[in-house]
């Protein structure tokens with residue numbers, strides 16, 4: 001199942017820089033492993049903001065929830081999820 005997920009990061013300004021850097025490093029490692037597994041299919045920065053738009057390819061809602069809740073930045077994110085399905089005019093056959 002494909003989902004569009006928009007994540008907006010809102011770290012508190014009073015968070016020490018070292019702590020923020022450590023959380024971001026863990027976030028990067030987590031995100032890159034899921035990309036290697038093919039579950040995190042696209043990761044795009046929303047230009048001009050500390051936010052991303054991502055496409056996940058997961059088994060079901062429960063797996064998406066597990067992945068998103070495991071994000072190291074999860075406690076400091078606003079997250080919006082939209083389920084996706086094939087568009088009848090799409091010419092691609094690899095976007096299951």
Ligand SMILES: O=C(O)CC1=CCC(=O)O1
Pocket residue numbers: 007009027028029031050051052073
């Ligand atoms: O920077 C972000 O948008 C938050 C994030 C998600 C995956 C990652 O590596 O950073």
